[in-house]
Amino acid sequence: MNSPKFNVFAGAEPTPEESATLRILIIEDEPDVARLLKRVIESCGGHEVRLEGVPSDVAGCLRDFAPDLVLTDLMMPGLDGFEVIRQAKAVDEDLPVVVVSAFATLENAVEAVKAGAFDFLAKPFSPESVELMLAKVARNRQMRARAASLCRQMQARDGDLAALLGESRAMQNLRIWICRVREPRTNVLIEGESGTGKELVARAIHAGRGPFVAINMAAIPDELAESELFGHRKGAFTGAARDRIGLLQEAGNGVLFLDEVNAMSPMLQAKLLRVLQEKRMRPVGANQEVELNFRLLAASNRELETLIEAGQFRRDLYHRLNVLSVRLPPLRERREDIPLLAEHFVQRYARAHGRRLRRLAPEAAAALIAADWSGNVRELENIVEQAVILCPEGRTDLPLTSLPARLGGEGWQLDAAPGVSRPATLDEVERQYILSVLRQTGGNKAQAARILNIDYKTLLRKLSAAAEPEAG
Structure with a gap:
């Protein structure tokens, strides 16, 4: 089973002031019950409440209203509370969903909580039970706000997190997620287009704990990759004049960062899978296996699931890499x-x-x-x-x-x-810049040379070279 990809666009953490009032979405097919519940909630504080019958697009409704809390009936025509929970968690894994039902059996309550419900409210509900439920939600939000505040304070002192510039919701949530996943030694898959900052994220997860060993799998030919990763013994092949420790061992008690893991050949994929399963490997030309202890962070600029469907990436290796995963948003x-x-x-x-x-x-x-x-x-x-x-x-x-x-x-x-x-071209850029400086100095070459921080003869030589194509 795949781990859910972290959604950096999920709702931002509330401030303590925001925690007092809630945006609440009620999904209920009985209008009288929905209106009664709305009145009770509004009597408990200045909450903003929106009523929905049975929405055809639950996820779209959630994105449109961006609620802090969802209250959903359990049994509705064409939709049930469990499906609402599933879609809510896909939009924002931290969004609390409270199931409201007349079928208040222990079995239903347990099943709802297992599905990810925050709480279970039995019908008929009393004002006191609604107020108690809202207080629990508010406390949960305040705890999240305090945790987010502590994380922001840590970010201010953390150079690796500070390198992930941006105050958008996506970047704030990404930094919070990194704080959460630093401690576990589980593998992490980082997906995103080229230039989105995958190595910066890997370094922020690593946080300077032990060695950080990085290799770009697209930049190394297959015939060298095995020796680079696994190391070799003297005489293992022509040119192996001495023993060499591979990157897997160099990353011991630290992090191995495999960039562009999607570029790995099938042979290397199979070898890496075995390493991740066994936590040991054998250097090229060695007789004995060596124990390994590293955390693997892998990055891909293409969606690995798409490559799996095309037969270009091993599904079993994907599951080993994808214990924790995040998709980095493109700049647009x-x-x-x-x-x-x-x-x-x-x-x-x-x-x-x-x-x-x-x-x-x-x-x-x-x-x-x-x-x-x-x-x-x-x-x-x-x-x-x-x-x-x-x-x-x-x-x-x-x-x-x-x-x-x-x-x-x-x-x-x-x-x-x-x-x-x-x-x-680079020559054209340089030529345009020199001409621009000469225009600023009114054609004074000595002054232009000083601005350009080059000597006068070098400037004359560059101007002569720039004029040659025109002369030709």
Whole structure:
């Protein structure tokens, strides 16, 4: 059975002030009962209550209203309370669901709690029983709020968590989840598109406890991968001049991070499965097996379930990897984080390149927020660094004109030939930047050389090289 993937978009933890009032959804097919329950709840405090009969789309209803508490009848035409619980947990695993039923048997109550219900309220209900149930829910929310507050305090002092920039609901919940999963030594599967920060998440889970050994499985040929992972003995193959400890052993009492695990060959998948089952392995050319003790964090930029269906990844290995799992959201699904990320990169690369830049101009921020970012945070970082390099000297805010043409700026294609829209080469970027500095200095080459931090002869050589194609 697969572990449920952590949903970073689930409801954010409440503040203590928010815990006093609740948004409550009542799913009940008897209108008189629903209205009575609503009146009783409203008499207990300033709660916001919404009534639903038998919704055709429970999950959609939950996402639309975003309740703090769901009260559902157990027996309804075409729907039962157990299905409501299942769909509620798929939307937000922490959302409390209270089952309300006239069939108040011990068996039903136990089954409801096993299914994930927070509580069971028997019909006919008294005002006192409703008030007691609401008090339990409020206490639960306050405990979660305190836990979230402690986690935020820990994040402020934790460099690995602080590296996961963003104040969107998705990023707040991701950091809270990381705090929860640090202690267990269970395997973790991190899925997400390229550039979403999978290694940053792995390092935050590791939290500096023991060695952190990382390897990108797509970057190493199959014939070397076995020796890299398992190690070898002297003379095991041509070129094995001495014993070598493999990465599996290097990660002892720490973390082994396998990036792009989806790129592993079938042979390596089978060998890794055996290691995870046996907690031991045999180096290449060795006669004895060695004991292993590491925590495995695996990352994939493709959904492994899709690869399993295509026959490209072993299902049994997937189950070994997928004890805990999380999907990282692409940048386009958390656009509210883009200004924070972009300004962080502006300040970082302004320091690196000796610029006075401190922030984004409003038009530049709007352009970045509207972009698609197929390369996610990594692409955003590259674009911002390029814009910082090309920004006119002396500016304190990064203007729209420094961004690439596809984002509405001029960037490195400032003087590009008409009709040329391909990405610029590194030489072209350098040439455009030199010409830009010369325009700022009014053609004063000595001043331009000082700004560029190169000597005068180097500038002349670069200008001569830039002019050669035109001469030709």
